[in-house]
Amino acid sequence: MRYGLIGCGGIGALRAQALGLAQGVGLAAVCDADPARARALAGKHGAAVEADWRRLVERKDIDAVIVSTPPHLHAEMAIRALHAGKHVLSEKPLARDAEEARAMVAAAESSRSHLATGFNYRFYPSVVKARELMASGIIGELDHIRSYAGYSARDHNPEWVHDAEVMGGGALRDNGIHLIDLTRVFLGDVAEVKGFATDHVWGFDGCEDNGFALLKNDHGRVASLHASWNEWLGYRLLVEVYGTLGVIRTWCFPMRTQVTWSRERAGKMHTRTDRFLGTMLQEHLKSYRWLVVQSFITEIAEFGRAVRGERSVSATGLDGLRALEVAAAVAHAGPRRDAAMPTAIAV
Ligand SMILES: NC(=O)c1ccc[n+]([C@@H]2O[C@H](COP(=O)([O-])OP(=O)(O)OC[C@H]3O[C@@H](n4cnc5c(N)ncnc54)[C@H](O)[C@@H]3O)[C@@H](O)[C@H]2O)c1
Numbered sequence: 197m198r199y200g201l202i203g204c205g206g207i208g209a210l211r212a213q214a215l216g217l218a219q220g221v222g223l224a225a226v227c228d229a230d231p232a233r234a235r236a237l238a239g240k241h242g243a244a245v246e247a248d249w250r251r252l253v254e255r256k257d258i259d260a261v262i263v264s265t266p267p268h269l270h271a272e273m274a275i276r277a278l279h280a281g282k283h284v285l286s287e288k289p290l291a292r293d294a295e296e297a298r299a300m301v302a303a304a305e306s307s308r309s310h311l312a313t314g315f316n317y318r319f320y321p322s323v324v325k326a327r328e329l330m331a332s333g334i335i336g337e338l339d340h341i342r343s344y345a346g347y348s349a350r351d352h353n354p355e356w357v358h359d360a361e362v363m364g365g366g367a368l369r370d371n372g373i374h375l376i377d378l379t380r381v382f383l384g385d386v387a388e389v390k391g392f393a394t395d396h397v398w399g400f401d402g403c404e405d406n407g408f409a410l411l412k413n414d415h416g417r418v419a420s421l422h423a424s425w426n427e428w429l430g431y432r433l434l435v436e437v438y439g440t441l442g443v444i445r446t447w448c449f450p451m452r453t454q455v456t457w458s459r460e461r462a463g464k465m466h467t468r469t470d471r472f473l474g475t476m477l478q479e480h481l482k483s484y485r486w487l488v489v490q491s492f493i494t495e496i497a498e499f500g501r502a503v504r505g506e507r508s509v510s511a512t513g514l515d516g517l518r519a520l521e522v523a524a525a526v527a528h529a530g531p532r533r534d535a536a537m538p539t540a541i542a543v
Contacts, residue, residue, distance in 0.1 A: 197221050197500055198257055200282070202249045202273055203264035204228040204237040205354070207287060210485060211262050212241050214492030221496055227252045253277040260503070263287060264314075266354075267369070268362045271296035274311065275303040283310040283503050285495075289373045290516025292364025294524050297517040304513050310503045313516030315377040317433075318509060319494040320487070321472045322451040323378060326437065326444050327509075330382060334457045335439030341382055341419035343435040345375040346427030349398045349405065360402025366395070368407035368523040372423025375433065376519040377511060379411065379419045382437045386518065388412040391526030397426055404527045411522065449484065450476050 199215055201208055204226055215223045225244040228234035238245045246252040253261055253276050260283040263273045271291045274284045284304070290313045291297040304311035317323060329335070346367075349358065356362040363369050368376070380386060389411055393404035405426055411419045433448040442457030442465070454469040479487050498510035 197259045198224040200252045200258040200261045201226045204233045208264035210489050211264055212237055214489045216241055218493045218496040224257045225252050249273055253280045266356050266362045267292050271300055274300050278303040278307045278309045285312045285499050287314040289369045294520045297520050301513045301517050311513030312499050313511040315511035316491040316495050317374040317378055319491040320448055321475050322446045322453045325453040325470055326446040329444050329455050335444055336441030337439055338417050339438045339440055341379055341437050343375050343379045343421045345371045345433040346424035347431040348428055349425035358400040358403055365527050366403030367423040367425045368527050372407055373519050375423050376522045378435050379421050383419045384413045386411045387414045389522050389525035393527035407526045409526045
């Protein structure tokens with residue numbers, strides 16, 4: 197499969213690197229609003245440069261397009277690419293809001309092309325391990341989930357992450373959107389959302405600092421979720437999946453997965469922890485970017501499977517839409533200071 201890449205910034209450069217390392221794919225052309233940036237990345241990967249993304253999506257030598265621009269551009273770019281018959285992998289959040297995302301999903305349906313959302317956290321080793329453990333039945337049936345992702349808004353780069361016109365909101369659309377997706381991976385479809393959004397620290401207009409949500413699935417299983425821009429030092433992500441016989445805990449950065457279980461309810465408990473030492477070493481030697489690129493390589497393989505109609509664990513456009521619906525149910529558009537109120541919205 198031959199790819200075109202729109203957006204050659206921080207993440208676009210890692211996407212290009214992943215395409216260079218993945219099996220059976222190639223990068224045919226790139227485009228960026230900054231021509232020098234596009235030329236530099238194209239030179240590194242032997243790709244052509246298109247000055248205008250509209251021309252890139254029309255190219256005959258491209259089967260799929262990766263959209264890695266800021267989120268306010270995702271919908272227009274993806275829809276045009278889908279209508280041009282290209283499959284699309286759009287970075288997260290899929291769009292600024294559910295309305296834009298719905299239009300993208302509709303474009304994929306009408307064009308019969310595949311739309312995927314860049315929820316690459318699904319492919320981090322600790323998450324893959326947690327999914328395997330869950331599927332093995334070791335913790336029995338799902339009971340509830342607790343999940344958290346946080347870092348400091350002070351560490352944000354690029355600046356547009358704080359601009360609601362570009363992002364559509366704050367922490368819940370930033371790393372919170374990965375967290376919502378991971379929570380859905382274990383919870384399944386969300387039937388009901390209640391939540392609060394707060395912005396007492398940073399005051400970025402229309403962007404919540406914190407999103408607190410309670411999600412319930414059709415079987416009455418509940419997840420509590422908190423996405424934050426107020427984790428004062430470092431980055432923390434934790435998903436805890438509680439079952440009738442134990443709990444699976446999965447951390448990112450550093451990766452760790454722990455399972456605590458018993459063979460019968462209230463029986464003797466056992467604990468096992470995977471620390472992914474090989475991954476940790478590579479991450480230490482080559483930076484977290486190495487880990488991101490690895491996840492992108494797996495995501496590209498899974499995207500290819502989805503395009504071929506095979507079983508795939510890559511996130512679809514619908515997954516991207518559902519995550520945005522959850523974020524929207526908690527953090528309505530508009531100034532957060534006025535909107536720091538409880539909501540109870542069925543999704
Ligand atoms: N999957 C992840 O873990 C992850 C992490 C960080 C960011 N992201 C997402 O990746 C996307 C890109 O983020 P980034 O950090 O690389 O941002 P960035 O600002 O570094 O790069 C964005 C690039 O898009 C280019 N661009 C802007 N308008 C354009 C246009 N009209 N045509 C062509 N190019 C245009 C910019 O010039 C820039 O080079 C965003 O959607 C972001 O939310 C994903």
